[in-house]
Amino acid sequence: MSLLKLPEIKADARIGSAQFDMRPDALERWEPGVCAAVEDAASISIYEQIGASWDGSGITASRISAILRNIGARDVVVNVNSPGGDFFEGVAIYNLLRQHKAKVTVQVMGLAASAASVIAMAGDEILMGDGSFLMIHNAWAVAVGNRHDFLAASDQLAPFDQAMAEVYAARSGMSVDEAAAMMDKETWIGATQAVKDGFATGMVDRSNITQDAKAQGSKKYLALVEASMARAGHSRSVRRDALKSLFSGTPGAAENSTTPSAGQDVAASLQSLLNNMKGSQ
Incomplete structure (x- = not known):
């Protein structure tokens, strides 16, 4: 399993509508063509939204699970450039990576926002590209009903936010309260700051990043x-x-x-x- 001891995130299926949906501010900063210059059979590419999209695209836990089975008990490199997406898919992918039996290196090529930032935390090593960003915030849900339903939804979402704060805290070394405060503020973390604050362990070599015009x-x-x-x-x-x-x-x-x-x-x-x-x- 993962070389770094990381907490598990447990997603309660009762909140089926809870999600990190793609936020316009994240999408505006997202450049889909930024990717790794070289990838091999032991690489995983996360260059789309998290969760299945309307056209069948998107990164899902089932897709990542199949790739990991093919890779086997080898070190894996996960290249990320994603604006985020579905909360539950992000949690499931995070848990799959943290359970991998060899080293997991995450390379944030451009953007790891929302659910993608959770996935990034599963790396034993997390490398940031020049100009790349992490963005973290609380889970949010689409809820309908009376005031009691909304209060119940709030109570049910709180443990998810707590679990994510624990993940960010475990990675960075900050307290859970400090991580929760950053989530409350919907914080953007640049590459240099991510390394300084412990959210990442180093930088991606510039030669490892390229621009795929066809992906735009x-x-x-x-x-x-x-x-x-x-x-x-x-x-x-x-x-x-x-x-x-x-x-x-x-x-x-x-x-x-x-x-x-x-x-x-x-x-x-x-x-x-x-x-x-x-x-x-």
Whole structure:
């Protein structure tokens, strides 16, 4: 198992809606093309959102589990550049990595935000790329009901935040209360600061980082659209159904002008929104 003693995070299935959803501020800082220059059979790439997306993309625990089985009891390098995503998938991936029977090295190439920052903490060694960031914050949930339901949801989420604070504290050496305060503030931690504060152990060699232009596409812009829908109060299932109904192809469909299945008028509105996002970058 992992060379470093790390606490387990236990996710209670009763809070099925609890999640680290992709936040617009994280997405705006995310550059999807930043990746490792060289990867081999003992590498794991986490370059997408955490959890299954509307189009079948995304990093899931089942996918990571299969990769780890193929790698076997060998040292593994996990390259991360992700804006975060589903809380439970992130927890499950963290636990899979912490249980790995050999050394786990995590390399944050660009961004490890929200659930991706939890995954990063599973490394026995955590290396930060130039200009890379960790972002940590509390779990949040979509809840409906009366005031008693909301109070119950708050009580049920508290242990998750406590468990994550313990993970950040175990890694950094700070107290659990200090880690919890950083989560409350939704803290961005730059590469140098992450090493200084103990969230990371060193820096990635510059020669190990590259830019994959093909990975850019419209992935970021469609993710921003989904994040905007989330902020408007639409549930994850509604967002996915809406995006699926618009496009019959992949996320690149918007960029390549594939005909939407929901009508040209709706497609034109979404295409205009995507173009405006690109123009503002």
